[in-house]
Amino acid sequence: MNIDFSSQIQYIVALLPEVLLTVWAMLILLVDVFQKEDRSEPSSPAIAWLTLLGLLLAGAANLWLLTLREATPTGVIALDGFRVFTNFLFLLAGVLFVLISTRYLEEERLRLGELYVLMLLSTVGMMLFAGTRDLMLIFLGLELLSVPIYVLTGANRRSRLSAEGAIKYFLLGAFSSAFFLFGIALVYGGARTTNLTLVAQAIGVDGLRANPLVTIGMALLAVGFGFKVAAVPFHMWTPDAYEGAPAPVTAFMAASVKAAAFAAFLRVFLTAFPGLYDTWGRMVFWLAILTMVVANLTALVEPNVKRMLAYSSIAHAGYLLVALASASVIGAASFLFYLVIYTLMTIGAFAVMVAVAGRGEEWLDIESYSGLGWRQPLLGVVMTIFLLSLAGFPFTGGFIGKVFILRAAVEKGMNWLAVILVLTSLVSYWYYLRVAWYMWFREAPAGAPQPVRTPRAMTAALVAAAILVVALGVAPGGLLRAAQDGASALLQAPAACTYGRSPARGGGAGADVCHLTPRRPLG
Amino acid sequence: MLTLSLVLAAILFAIGVLGVVIRRNAIILFMCVELMLNAANLAFIALSRAVGIEGQVFVFFVISVAAAEAAVGLAIIISIFRHIETVDIKNFNLLRW
Numbered sequence: 001m002n003i004d005f006s007s008q009i010q011y012i013v014a015l016l017p018e019v020l021l022t023v024w025a026m027l028i029l030l031v032d033v034f035q036k037e038d039r040s041e042p043s044s045p046a047i048a049w050l051t052l053l054g055l056l057l058a059g060a061a062n063l064w065l066l067t068l069r070e071a072t073p074t075g076v077i078a079l080d081g082f083r084v085f086t087n088f089l090f091l092l093a094g095v096l097f098v099l100i101s102t103r104y105l106e107e108e109r110l111r112l113g114e115l116y117v118l119m120l121l122s123t124v125g126m127m128l129f130a131g132t133r134d135l136m137l138i139f140l141g142l143e144l145l146s147v148p149i150y151v152l153t154g155a156n157r158r159s160r161l162s163a164e165g166a167i168k169y170f171l172l173g174a175f176s177s178a179f180f181l182f183g184i185a186l187v188y189g190g191a192r193t194t195n196l197t198l199v200a201q202a203i204g205v206d207g208l209r210a211n212p213l214v215t216i217g218m219a220l221l222a223v224g225f226g227f228k229v230a231a232v233p234f235h236m237w238t239p240d241a242y243e244g245a246p247a248p249v250t251a252f253m254a255a256s257v258k259a260a261a262f263a264a265f266l267r268v269f270l271t272a273f274p275g276l277y278d279t280w281g282r283m284v285f286w287l288a289i290l291t292m293v294v295a296n297l298t299a300l301v302e303p304n305v306k307r308m309l310a311y312s313s314i315a316h317a318g319y320l321l322v323a324l325a326s327a328s329v330i331g332a333a334s335f336l337f338y339l340v341i342y343t344l345m346t347i348g349a350f351a352v353m354v355a356v357a358g359r360g361e362e363w364l365d366i367e368s369y370s371g372l373g374w375r376q377p378l379l380g381v382v383m384t385i386f387l388l389s390l391a392g393f394p395f396t397g398g399f400i401g402k403v404f405i406l407r408a409a410v411e412k413g414m415n416w417l418a419v420i421l422v423l424t425s426l427v428s429y430w431y432y433l434r435v436a437w438y439m440w441f442r443e444a445p446a447g448a449p450q451p452v453r454t455p456r457a458m459t460a461a462l463v464a465a466a467i468l469v470v471a472l473g474v475a476p477g478g479l480l481r482a483a484q485d486g487a488s489a490l491l492q493a494p495a496a497c498t499y500g501r502s503p504a505r506g507g508g509a510g511a512d513v514c515h516l517t518p519r520r521p522l523g
Numbered sequence: 524m525l526t527l528s529l530v531l532a533a534i535l536f537a538i539g540v541l542g543v544v545i546r547r548n549a550i551i552l553f554m555c556v557e558l559m560l561n562a563a564n565l566a567f568i569a570l571s572r573a574v575g576i577e578g579q580v581f582v583f584f585v586i587s588v589a590a591a592e593a594a595v596g597l598a599i600i601i602s603i604f605r606h607i608e609t610v611d612i613k614n615f616n617l618l619r620w
Contacts, residue, residue: 136581143588147595154599163603164615170599171552171612174592175543178559181585182536185566188581189529192574 003079004071014068014077017061017087018124018131024054025120032113042111048102051116055094055123062087074197076134078267080489083131085336085482086263090126093256093343094119099461100351101248103454107359108156108246115155118148119252126260130267135184135194138264142180142228146173149257153245165244172227172237180224186217187272196272203275218273222283225268228261229317232290242310247357250306251350254313255343262320266335270327270490277327284325288417291318292424299431305353306364308431309346312390315428316342322421323405326412332487334404337480341389341397341472348465349386352379355454369435371444379454380439382466389469391432392425397472404480528569535562549600549610553593560589 003014012019028050032043062084070079097119105111125145132138150173154166188194190213191202203214226234242250269280292315299311320342323335356372356379357363373380389398402425409418454462472479535558542555564582571578604610 136577136584140584140588143592147591150595150599154602157602157605160603160606163599163606166599167549167603167612167615170596171543171549171556174553174556174596175559177592178536178539178556178563181560181563182532182566184581185532185563185570188578189566189570189574194577194581 001067002069002071003075005075005077011077014065014070014075014079016065017058017091018127020061021054021058021120021124021127024050024057025117025124028054028113028120029117032117042106042109043113045102047113047116048098051098051120052095054120055091055098058123059088059091062091074133074195076132076137076195078131078133081482081486082263082267082336082490083127085486086130086259086339087127089259089263089340089343090123090130090256092340093252093259093347094123096255096343096347096351096461096465097248097252099457100251100347100354102457104246104248104354110155110246112155115152118152122148122152123256126256129260130263133196133267133271135187135196135199135268135272138268139177139181139184141264142177142224145257145260146177146228149173149249149253152249153241153253155249156246159244161244162246163244165241168237168244169241176224176227176234179220179227183217183220183222183224186213186220188217190214190217196268199272200274203273215276215279218276218280219283221268222280225261225265226287229258229265229320230314231287231317231321232294232314233287235291235295235314235317238314239307239310242313243304243307247306247350247354247361250310251347251354254310254350255346258313258317259339259343262317262324262335262339266324266332267490269324270332274327281325281327284321285414285417288318288321288325289420291315291321292420293318296424296427300427302431303366304364305366305369305435306357306361308366308435309349309353312349312428312432313346315424316346316390318424319402319405319421322409322414322417325417326405326408326414328408328412329484329488329491330404330411331408332490333480333484334401334408336483336486337404337476338401340479340483341401341469344465344469344472345386345389345398348382348462348469349390351458351462351465352383352386355379355458366435366438369438370442371439373439375444378459378463382462383439384436385466385469387432387436389473391429395470395473397469397476400473400476525569525573529566532562532566532569535559535565547612549603549612552612553596553600557589557593560585 003010005011028047031050032047035044065079065084068079098116105115122145125141128141129138129145132141150166150170153169154162156162184194187199190211191199193199193202223234230238242254245253273280295311295314295318299308299315302308302311320335320338323331323338356368385396389396392398392402402421406418406421539555539559539562542558543552546552546555564585567578567581600610603615607614
């Protein structure tokens with residue numbers, strides 16, 4: 001089917017997974033309301049299964065998107081491999097969130113249908129954030145993604161920690177959105193459009209390279225993204241929000257919110273600003289160095305495992321920034337590959353932490369992991385796999401992902417980034433392996449927590465994630481090919497839009513291919 | 524005229540940023556963020572005279588987004604107030620900021 005956005009129906013078709021998920025979320029809200037006798041009752045477990053079903057349906061719709069063809073590479077809604085790939089990633093994170101959270105929400109008396117609904121709506125926001133080609137829609141996606149997450153962070157109203165985490169996250173999140181929006185306004189003024197492909201064309205064709213509006217706007221966009229992906233000078237909200245939020249929500253935030261922000265970062269900067277790579281490449285270069293060094297050094301001295309994992313997720317943002325800085329097909333492919341591995345191992349590690357922390361999240365200290373491997377071999381083994389993969393041990397997905405990122409950095413001639421990535425990874429071995437050491441070589445302390453019970457759904461999710469992490473470490477071929485398809489779709493799209501000709505200078509072809517509207521000079 | 528409007532928007536935005544950085548009351552912080560959003564709105568409107576009508580449409584989007592954010596933000600501020608009876612962020616000290 002050919003999509004040219006000539007009618008409303010075409011928009012709905014192109015946005016089918018998002019539309020489906022939104023409608024499904026509303027239905028769940030209704031079901032949740034009507035199956036309760038009174039307001040204080042917890043939601044029935046069926047809500048969780050309905051949520052899973054909705055995510056699977058959206059996955060099917062997403063697969064079907066592959067049969068669509070877009071008429072122009074400037075369409076507001078992208079129909080490329082990149083969107084399909086990242087959509088699958090967000091849906092996968094949603095499924096894992098549902099599987100790991102049911103028991104926790106029940107024990108914390110938080111079994112509320114609206115939490116799942118908020119998760120679904122946030123997933124829709126992620127899909128719009130990473131899958132559209134208009135800065136204004138990207139802003140709406142960003143807000144749709146963030147607002148439910150603010151609520152989820154503060155979901156545990158009995159906990160002061162949860163409220164503190166939520167307010168810190170909210171204030172800095174809204175602050176960063178404002179930067180993002182002002183950046184959009186300036187780019188809109190400078191390039192006279194908000195369509196990513198047309199912005200790239202305006203920069204490349206009309207000699208806007210030196211236009212201060214576009215350059216400042218781009219810098220503000222980068223600041224906004226920097227907050228969302230928690231790159232280092234903008235990371236101060238991360239440890240607090242992650243520690244305060246209910247543990248499964250932390251897993252969701254660390255994995256898919258960050259993945260969505262990164263995917264949108266990649267799409268916006270590679271599609272709209274390839275002509276300004278000299279400027280933003282250097283910026284991302286320094287962000288990556290700062291992020292890797294600061295986060296890894298801070299994690300070294302962190303005794304609280306939840307907080308340690310928060311710093312670890314910041315450190316991984318640094319590795320992903322290296323892939324972004326290299327701005328090539330290989331870089332983008334390794335970026336997507338690592339994003340999948342990162343999601344799996346982060347949610348996995350946080351899920352084990354959810355299980356160990358127990359009721360009221362009492363057991364967050366590293367001491368609580370003493371002897372866990374012998375008390376509960378299954379949890380011990382999967383946690384060890386996730387930790388080794390996070391550290392980047394050979395034969396795990398984390399290792400292969402880092403190797404691809406290194407290759408992309410070296411091919412771009414950024415050897416310093418590669419060196420720092422390797423050195424900081426070596427540093428990170430210490431704090432990951434320390435947890436593994438406690439699990440296998442320490443006696444359980446007196447008054448140790450009861451054997452941790454994990455529900456079947458959670459065990460299944462953990463084992464599946466661990467198997468995937470190992471399998472992708474041994475045989476990365478299939479996923480890598482998919483990642484390369486997604487990446488090349490992103491990087492080749494603007495080229496099809498006949499570069500070098502502008503309607504202002506009488507080039508007709510450019511106008512035909514890209515639906516350019518003639519632009520009036522600014523003033 | 525356009526330049527002046529953009530300069531005014533930039534000044535408003537800077538005041539908002541400054542407010543977020545130096546003030547300590549959660550509600551005032553939130554108002555400063557709103558100021559930043561409205562600075563962006565002003566820039567959109569000023570630019571739309573030169574670029575096209577979309578700029579004014581964006582403003583409506585931003586207004587509704589800001590309203591949604593306000594609803595959630597004030598609810599969060601209330602929920603923290605119930606715990607510690609203050610909205611001064613220097614008292615939010617359970618987590619190391």
